[in-house]
Amino acid sequence: MRQKFTNAALICTGCFLFALAFNLFFDPFHISPGGVSGLSMILSHFTGLSVGTGIILMNIPLVIMAYLRLGKMFILSTAFATALSSVLIDLTADRIASPVDDLLLAALCGGVLIGVGLGLVFRGGATTGGSDIASKLLLTVRPHLKMGKMVLAIDGFVIGLTAFVFRDFSLAVYAFIAMFIASRIMDSVLYGLDFATVTYIISERHREIGDAIQARLGRGVTYLEAEGGYTGGRKRVVLCAIKRGQLTALRGVVSELDPSAFLIVTEGHQIFGDGFLPGKE
Numbered sequence: 001m002r003q004k005f006t007n008a009a010l011i012c013t014g015c016f017l018f019a020l021a022f023n024l025f026f027d028p029f030h031i032s033p034g035g036v037s038g039l040s041m042i043l044s045h046f047t048g049l050s051v052g053t054g055i056i057l058m059n060i061p062l063v064i065m066a067y068l069r070l071g072k073m074f075i076l077s078t079a080f081a082t083a084l085s086s087v088l089i090d091l092t093a094d095r096i097a098s099p100v101d102d103l104l105l106a107a108l109c110g111g112v113l114i115g116v117g118l119g120l121v122f123r124g125g126a127t128t129g130g131s132d133i134a135s136k137l138l139l140t141v142r143p144h145l146k147m148g149k150m151v152l153a154i155d156g157f158v159i160g161l162t163a164f165v166f167r168d169f170s171l172a173v174y175a176f177i178a179m180f181i182a183s184r185i186m187d188s189v190l191y192g193l194d195f196a197t198v199t200y201i202i203s204e205r206h207r208e209i210g211d212a213i214q215a216r217l218g219r220g221v222t223y224l225e226a227e228g229g230y231t232g233g234r235k236r237v238v239l240c241a242i243k244r245g246q247l248t249a250l251r252g253v254v255s256e257l258d259p260s261a262f263l264i265v266t267e268g269h270q271i272f273g274d275g276f277l278p279g280k281e
Contacts, residue, residue, distance in 0.1 A: 010124030011081050017117030018128055019088035020096075025110030025178075027051070028098045032162035032175045033114060034155020036062075036130030042165050052090035056083065059129035066133045069140060077126035078133065085121075085128045107174040111181030118182065119189025131155050152183040196268040197247050201238040201254055202226070203261035210238050212253045217246050241268055 022033060032038035040054030059082050067075045100106050118128065127133055131154035138150055159179065163172035203209055210221040224237040242250055247265065254261050 007077070007124040007126075010120045011077065011126050012084065014117045014120030014122075014124065015081055015085040015088055015128065017113055017120070018085050019092050021110045021113035021117060022051075022089050023092045023094075024096065024098050025100070025106040025113065027093070029103055029106045029174070030162075030166055030168070030171055031103070031107060031110065031178060032159045032171070033110070034131060034158045034175070034179055037128075038155070038158040038162050038175075039130075042162060045165070050090050051093070052086035052088075055086045055089070055129065059133075062129060062133045066137060069137055074125065074136075077124065078129060081121050081124075081126040082129035103171075103174050104177075107178040108181065111178035112185055114178070115182035115185025116189060119186040122186070122190055131158070152179050155179050197242050197244050198266045198268040199238075199240050199242065199247075199250060200224075200264040200266075201240070201261055202235055202263075203238070203254070203258045205258045205261070206236040206238050209254055209257050209261070210240075212257060213238070213240055213250060216253060217242060217249055219246070 022037060025031070026033050026037075027041065030041070032041060036055050036058045037051070039058060040051045043049055043054045043058075044051050063075055063079055063082070066078065098106065100109060121128055127136055134154055135150040156176065156179070159172050159175040162175070163169045201209055206223060210223065213219055213221055219240055219242050222239040224239055226235045226237045227233070228235055240250070251263065254263055
């Protein structure tokens, strides 16, 4: 019960921030937020239909499609979030003035606010519909992809279409700025701010490199068994998670002990364990 209340609070707060971002920073400057909201802006421009009503109408078929793939509870939460955000957009429209009068500031502030809002909604186990549902559907077949980046890709098409309809392609630039910021903020809300770096080191001197990393950087290592795809030879891979500020030092260790080593660097989110996030909340 406590978790359900927490999720509901996250969804309600996120929807309210989403509505504020739309009416304070996007709609007054005709900056498209992408997705169904952006399409609703276009529909409202040609028909006079309220943006909130357009969002609900266009989300109905998406919700039905998602019901078949994502389960009943997710769809109920999403339907609630979609309806709530649509109602809040209509209720707050024309009731509050934008605190900025500059397109760039509107894009920056709107990107931050909508990123936090969507991130909270996602953490509550729902979406606000549209491209968010599409991204959730894609996650079922491509779970390694990042939610924020998928939303950004889908919204990019709608932003381009909005710029074409309004005949002002400079607005597309500001919209892309806002959506890029929103995707980064969204991922921060979803995956945490404690970003780390995961490295894979392939070297004949794996043991020396691993010992040096532990001694100099104070980070643990794991040795993985691997097989060369070309030679078929057995290899050892040194797996190590480090803080971002330690990457230069790690590269120095690898370069010093084996200049020909193969080093792969990737981003890590929510790494639990000694030296990173606690294993239990």
